[in-house]
Amino acid sequence: MIWRPFRGGIKPKEFKEATATKPIVTVPLPPRVILPLQQHLGERANPVVVRDELVEAGQIIGNSAAFISAPVHASISGTVTRVTAEVIEIARRNREGVRELSTGKWENLDKLPADAIRCIARKAGIVGLGGATFPTAVKLTPPAGCWVNTLIINGCECEPYLTADHRLMVEQSAEIVFGAYAMAQALQAVRIIFAVEDNKPDAAKKLAEALTAAQLRPYGAIIRNTTAEVRLVPSRYPQGAEKQLIWSLTGRVVPLGGLPAQVGVLVHNVATAYALAEAIRKAKPLIERVVTVTGPIVNAPGNYLVRLGTPIRELLAYAGGVKEPVKAIILGGPMMGEAQVDDGAPVTKGTSGVLVFGEADLAPVRQTRCIRCARCVEVCPMGLEPLYLARLAEKELWSEAVQAGAAYCLECGSCAYICPAKRPVAELIRRAKVKCQEGGIVDERQAGSQSRTASA
Ligand code: SF4
Ligand code: SF4
Incomplete structure (x- = not known):
């Protein structure tokens, strides 16, 4: 069967050898989980439990009647210790069972x-x-x-x-x-x-x-x-x-x-x-996922099956800790992931990886002026002109940015990766997208599309 090359794209170094052959290891239950009520696109779930309530792993603790939403389940059994509109925290009791879905179990x-x-x-x-x-x-x-x-x-x-x-x-x-x-x-x-x-x-x-x-x-x-x-x-x-x-x-x-x-x-x-x-x-609800924990300073890089809500610092400790002080943590991959300010954030449904870097891994970036080499245009898989979009974003011309196609940017980061001037092209375009969304500025062609494609 024919395979068709897509437009643009890059071939970054893979860095997968440290974990590609490592079997998935189950992380022990954490003493405490932090479960955001917005782990999905769409309407945030509302808390349906109260502080000090006893909950079972697998029990729904946040839900919404909105069509585009998803319930959040307790990922461990324990006592609810904090409830806000954004997050629910649970301290573990020594029970390991998981409450099953009421939907039954089906083989046929x-x-x-x-x-x-x-x-x-x-x-x-x-x-x-x-x-x-x-x-x-x-x-x-x-x-x-x-x-x-x-x-x-x-x-x-x-x-x-x-x-x-x-x-x-x-x-x-x-x-x-x-x-x-x-x-x-x-x-x-x-x-x-x-x-x-x-x-x-x-x-x-x-x-x-x-x-x-x-x-x-x-x-x-x-x-x-x-x-x-x-x-x-x-x-x-x-x-x-x-x-x-x-x-x-x-x-x-x-x-x-x-x-x-x-x-x-x-x-x-x-x-x-x-x-x-x-x-x-x-009949198992989504209460855990496999996460790749890796990076040059991680002692035991691997693939870990971890309960949602587990703080990154505990997952990292289970992965043997780090060899030197942490300089950067990225949740997800290096191209589309999100940098974290500290290791207190929890694993959520969207966390595919935890990447950890030290000082020596992050060479200082010396940004210079755009030299109009057009390499960012060549690699853009959406056929956009990233240099132009970035310039509009720098000038805060949000409406012009959306007319120039900012909304179709995948946020893949290929343009920033290839840029010899080390300009934060993708970051600027992402900011333009956010500003346009906040300001209700839309390109008519974009109506109905999802803002971020990721890998589905
Ligand atoms: S790759 Fe960088 S330097 Fe080259 S045109 Fe694009 S933004 Fe400018
Ligand atoms: S981040 Fe956006 S503009 Fe840059 S290469 Fe990817 S799709 Fe194109």
Whole structure:
């Protein structure tokens, strides 16, 4: 099958060797968790518990009636010690069980109509775990008039350092395949493509084996009615971005401001498919996730299964601590992740990685004037002119920035990465996007699109 190269992109050094072969290790339950009520795109959940209340792991502690939202579950059993509009904290009691979803446990997908699968995804609090954090139940509900015939399961993990999805594909391929078929059932899709970058051949092999096993012992008619294949794509950043992946694998172009469903495709991350399988088969809500903890100064870099809400400092301590004073912590990958001011922030549904750097790893950046080399234009996967957008942002010409296409920026960071003048191009464009959103300045072409694509 033909693979189409997407426009632009970069080939950063991968830095994955420290963790790519490390099996997933389960972190012991933390003594305390901090659970933000906004771990997803859409409406924030409201607290449904009060201070001093005893809660069980798996119990809903925050919820919203809004369509685009997701419930938040207690990730450990214990006593609620703090409740605000933004966050709930729980101190652990010595109980380890997890309250199951009321949806039951299902092995046969024939017994689960599309609405039941969406209901399970919603009750389990599942969101896009590749970083986008869009509620999965909503994504599995395409707009009226759109038939999603093709489902892409995204195992690209194109950001440097991150290997959590890689290990999940190697160790939990059967669950990922089950979750993918459940998604296909919800969408009535007739084709599933598992997309894996060619730097993870072991993951592609495991998924292919799991697909064969599913076809030998089908758990529903969907397996016979749907074609499924594993496709290797060249490793190039940002191959895992939704629009770029759809183009590479199907040749379909998502219109500017449009949604993938409009071209009959949906992209879900491998970890999201895994979470859905856990919810359907084990009635398990989303209370934990796999996180890559790595960076030059981490003593025991690895892939850790950790309860949501665990403070980064505890996760880091479990990973052997650090060799020297911490200079920077990034949650997510180095290209699209968020720098943290300290190690007190918790792991949330969108945390795919914790990257830790020391003084020597962060060479001082000497920023100079733009030399108009156009390298940022060459690498921009969205065909934008980052140098021009950045200049508009510097001048605070927000309206002009949006007319020049700032809203279509993926925030992939390729322009900043390549810039010989070390200009913070992506950061400036991101600021323009935020200002436009805050000021209600929209490009008409953008109506309905999601602001940040990440890796679905
Ligand atoms: S890559 Fe940097 S220096 Fe070159 S045109 Fe873009 S912003 Fe200017
Ligand atoms: S951050 Fe935005 S402007 Fe820069 S390369 Fe990526 S999509 Fe283009």
